[in-house]
Amino acid sequence: MKDTILIVEDDQDIREVVTILLGREGFKTLQAATGEEALEEIARNPDLIILDVMLPDLDGYEVCRRIRKVSLAPVLFLTAKGSVHEKTAGFEAGGDDYLVKPFFQEELMARIRALLRRYEKYRGKEEIQPDEQYLEAGRFRVGREFNEVFKDGKAVTMTDIEYKIFKLLIRYQNKIFSIQNIYESVWEKPYFYDANNTVMVHIRRLRMAIEDDPRHPSYIRTEWGRGYRFVSE
Numbered sequence: 001m002k003d004t005i006l007i008v009e010d011d012q013d014i015r016e017v018v019t020i021l022l023g024r025e026g027f028k029t030l031q032a033a034t035g036e037e038a039l040e041e042i043a044r045n046p047d048l049i050i051l052d053v054m055l056p057d058l059d060g061y062e063v064c065r066r067i068r069k070v071s072l073a074p075v076l077f078l079t080a081k082g083s084v085h086e087k088t089a090g091f092e093a094g095g096d097d098y099l100v101k102p103f104f105q106e107e108l109m110a111r112i113r114a115l116l117r118r119y120e121k122y123r124g125k126e127e128i129q130p131d132e133q134y135l136e137a138g139r140f141r142v143g144r145e146f147n148e149v150f151k152d153g154k155a156v157t158m159t160d161i162e163y164k165i166f167k168l169l170i171r172y173q174n175k176i177f178s179i180q181n182i183y184e185s186v187w188e189k190p191y192f193y194d195a196n197n198t199v200m201v202h203i204r205r206l207r208m209a210i211e212d213d214p215r216h217p218s219y220i221r222t223e224w225g226r227g228y229r230f231v232s233e
Helices: 012-024 035-044 060-067 084-092 105-124 160-171 179-186 195-210
Strands: 004-008 028-032 048-051 075-079 097-100 134-137 140-143 149-151 220-223 227-230
Touching: 004 012, 004 035, 012 028, 012 105, 028 035, 035 048, 035 060, 048 060, 048 105, 060 075, 060 084, 075 105, 084 097, 084 195, 097 105, 105 160, 134 160, 140 160, 149 195, 160 179, 160 195, 160 227, 179 195, 179 227, 195 220
Parallel strands: 004 028, 004 048, 048 075, 075 097
Antiparallel strands: 134 140, 140 149, 220 227
């Protein structure tokens, strides 16, 4: 089946251009001109969302936060705002990537394909043997192939990016990973300085998901000047 992409953009010209580009590449598309329309379209289970920040009713960050309550589909922010602050806000809201307007068609398609590959990897593979399905450490069980995380037997919801970070840390318990290690392993892109903020935002969100007290983390420890490591008490 072809992947379906929801385009959330109030500028009709941009919305139609992106729709045409995606159609040429074989994708199905849905369109929304407002945040409220986007939230209605989420019920149709798109595989990826391209989301503008500046919308006439809700801003894109608020739309993304609401999407995250019902869907883990990747969110690619497409916007004219490209500052570190704006990117950090997007990642904190639950976004997966950020592309600044104006953009090249090749870069847009490359980012879409990369996000879909990561997403489909965790939801579409055949099951492996039962005794190999999970990594286990203390109170946690983490799916090796799918975004499945359990703490004390109860499911923990997190985005695919946070899942990949957690799986990396829990797979190599007590090993210290630098921010560069984490970024290049999880995002599969060359490290750059601004990636520090990106990784730290996701570590903070991951701690909120798994720690008893995120302000005083017990499991994901900060090793000052070196990076992060997972400790299973």
